[in-house]
Amino acid sequence: MSAAILPPRGVVARVPAKVNLELRVGPRRADGFHALSTVYHAVDLTDEITVESAEEWGVTVLGPYAGRVPTDESNLAMRAARAVAALADVDEPVHITIDKSIPVAGGMAGGSADAAGTLLACDSLWQTDLSRSDLEEAAAELGSDVPFLLTGGTAIGSGRGEQVVPVLTQGTFHWVFALHHSGLSTADVYAECDRLRADEDVPVPEPSGELMTALRAGDVDQLASALMNDLEPAACSLDSTLRKTMAAGLTHGALATTVSGSGPTVAFLARDKAAALDLMVSLSADGVADDVVHARGPAAGAHILNDITVR
Numbered sequence: 425m426s427a428a429i430l431p432p433r434g435v436v437a438r439v440p441a442k443v444n445l446e447l448r449v450g451p452r453r454a455d456g457f458h459a460l461s462t463v464y465h466a467v468d469l470t471d472e473i474t475v476e477s478a479e480e481w482g483v484t485v486l487g488p489y490a491g492r493v494p495t496d497e498s499n500l501a502m503r504a505a506r507a508v509a510a511l512a513d514v515d516e517p518v519h520i521t522i523d524k525s526i527p528v529a530g531g532m533a534g535g536s537a538d539a540a541g542t543l544l545a546c547d548s549l550w551q552t553d554l555s556r557s558d559l560e561e562a563a564a565e566l567g568s569d570v571p572f573l574l575t576g577g578t579a580i581g582s583g584r585g586e587q588v589v590p591v592l593t594q595g596t597f598h599w600v601f602a603l604h605h606s607g608l609s610t611a612d613v614y615a616e617c618d619r620l621r622a623d624e625d626v627p628v629p630e631p632s633g634e635l636m637t638a639l640r641a642g643d644v645d646q647l648a649s650a651l652m653n654d655l656e657p658a659a660c661s662l663d664s665t666l667r668k669t670m671a672a673g674l675t676h677g678a679l680a681t682t683v684s685g686s687g688p689t690v691a692f693l694a695r696d697k698a699a700a701l702d703l704m705v706s707l708s709a710d711g712v713a714d715d716v717v718h719a720r721g722p723a724a725g726a727h728i729l730n731d732i733t734v735r
């Protein structure tokens with residue numbers, strides 16, 4: 425007698441953080457967003473999202489950054505769960521537990537990552553018949569970089585960042601991230617970027633060929649010379665400590681540095697794992713960041729780890 429196939433009581437998803445290898449910011453559009461050309465790169469610094477059937481809707485956040493994440497309806501994971509319930513016409517409350525390692529408001533899409541992981545976990549828990557494109561559309565409505573976190577790997581983002589095309593990447597790249605727990609508001613950094621470029625004629629951005637060549641070849645030195653982020657001056661203008669952090673990493677042998685997204689996380693590219701670990705020790709000794717972590721890219725996008733079918 426085959427065991428009955430029980431629907432899962434809970435589902436666990438893992439989702440990566442991201443760094444922007446290239447972030448070209450165009451003019452602000454009529455809808456308030458900026459036209460972007462960016463190259464996203466997922467790294468194996470991850471959050472784990474557990475979604476379980478419950479008597480009422482709720483969110484719990486675990487980990488070192490828990491105190492800085494809302495647990496009401498504004499939580500991006502809760503907004504994602506509500507979105508799947510509405511799309512699939514489901515009325516079954518869930519409790520969402522976020523085991524968080526991705527820094528909050530750090531420029532690594534931490535909240536967007538949780539939204540992407542929860543979209544997948546709820547879709548699996550409720551065994552909906554939503555298509556991948558249904559989930560991608562829901563992701564784009566939750567945030568401009570949420571669709572990339574469903575995809576993972578390395579990809580070109582355009583539009584406001586929600587249009588994602590994967591990019592062929594050879595090899596593994598070793599990164600060191602210098603975290604600043606103060607955080608920066610993404611909207612404030614974009615506004616500061618506009619202020620700093622007020623009298624410039626800002627072109628519609630296009631991806632650079634040098635970066636694509638470096639990624640296809642897995643050439644870390646060519647990648648180092650291709651990193652760029654138009655939001656870097658704005659992030660540094662709002663957080664004056666970033667330039668000191670960036671300089672320290674270069675002094676200690678990082679191949680290159682860039683502010684991750686809207687910051688304040690500072691990303692350093694290392695030649696290999698040994699160089700990354702040495703750089704972590706030096707940066708920690710310098711005291712130029714609140715925390716220093718090593719991560720590798722590219723990493724997989726949001727994916728289901730397992731179903732919890734315990735009754």
Ligand SMILES: C[C@@](CO)(OP(=O)(O)O)[C@H](O)COP(=O)(O)OP(=O)(O)OC[C@H]1O[C@@H](n2ccc(N)nc2=O)[C@H](O)[C@@H]1O
Nearest residue numbers: 457458531532533567568569584585610611614685686687
């Ligand atoms: C800056 C980037 C770079 O990848 O990442 P983070 O640093 O946030 O991780 C993204 O553009 C962030 O994406 P995301 O955080 O999803 O932004 P959204 O929630 O869509 O928008 C938040 C706010 O950022 C500004 N915004 C966002 C995207 C965009 N193309 N232009 C903008 O001007 C708008 O003020 C918007 O109200």
Ligand SMILES: Nc1ncnc2c1ncn2[C@@H]1O[C@H](COP(=O)(O)OP(=O)(O)O)[C@@H](O)[C@H]1O
Nearest residue numbers: 499500501528529530531532533534535536538
């Ligand atoms: N699940 C979540 N994880 C992190 N931040 C969240 C979450 N839900 C809502 N937020 C709010 O979203 C804001 C931006 O979060 P985050 O995506 O981490 O920033 P960034 O895009 O700079 O990485 C935070 O200030 C936080 O209050």
